[in-house]
Amino acid sequence: YVLKGSELDAYNIENPGEPAFRSxxxxxxxxxxxxxxxxxLFIGSQNGMFIYSLNDPATPAKxxxxxxxxxxxxxxxNDSVAFVTLRGNACGPAANGLYVYDVKDITKPNLxxxxxxxxxxxxxxxxxxxxxxxxxxxxxxYNIENPGSPLLRKEITDTYFEDVIVYYxxxxxxxxxxxxxxxxxxxxxxxxxTSLEN
Numbered sequence: 001y002v003l004k005g006s007e008l009d010a011y012n013i014e015n016p017g018e019p020a021f022r023s024x025x026x027x028x029x030x031x032x033x034x035x036x037x038x039x040x041l042f043i044g045s046q047n048g049m050f051i052y053s054l055n056d057p058a059t060p061a062k063x064x065x066x067x068x069x070x071x072x073x074x075x076x077x078n079d080s081v082a083f084v085t086l087r088g089n090a091c092g093p094a095a096n097g098l099y100v101y102d103v104k105d106i107t108k109p110n111l112x113x114x115x116x117x118x119x120x121x122x123x124x125x126x127x128x129x130x131x132x133x134x135x136x137x138x139x140x141x142y143n144i145e146n147p148g149s150p151l152l153r154k155e156i157t158d159t160y161f162e163d164v165i166v167y168y169x170x171x172x173x174x175x176x177x178x179x180x181x182x183x184x185x186x187x188x189x190x191x192x193x194t195s196l197e198n
Contacts, residue, residue, distance in 0.1 A: 085120035122163030
């Protein structure tokens with residue numbers, strides 16, 4: 001899946017060397033991020049979160065959406081909750097923060113909690129742990145066993161964190177000078193493995 005302007009393009013990659021175009025779906029202006037989860041695709045845009053069914057992977061179908069003030073908008077999710085970081089200023093007027101949506105009714109996401117944080121950016125999810133990048137303020141590690149009340153467990157403040165990808169027991173962090181890789185076999189306690197400077 002590739003975001004292009006206001007569209008979501010689907011490609012068949014059975015042959016990775018020759019991706020085959022399958023469909024294009026109009027989403028909204030300012031689409032920015034994709035998060036696949038099970039048979040659903042969560043899409044963050046500058047004015048909302050969109051949820052699409054992947055029952056037919058070649059032609060995603062809209063299930064629901066939640067709108068917000070214009071901002072930068074990454075999203076991750078699990079079976080019952082979606083987490084969105086909104087960053088205003090240059091991206092728009094939304095209040096900076098971590099926004100928690102109940103998505104048990106996938107057609108009607110419901111905002112249940114907002115945690116104000118100074119510079120929210122990318123985020124990642126592993127089990128009951130949420131990783132939130134906060135740019136110059138570092139990386140925050142939250143316990144989300146009770147999603148409506150995220151509990152801050154740890155902060156890593158040695159560099160500028162822009163984005164993260166959870167890959168099995170590795171947390172890949174896009175930082176100011178390149179990449180940092182963390183061991184997250186204990187998800188609440190990331191341990192630095194190596195730094196790769198660009």
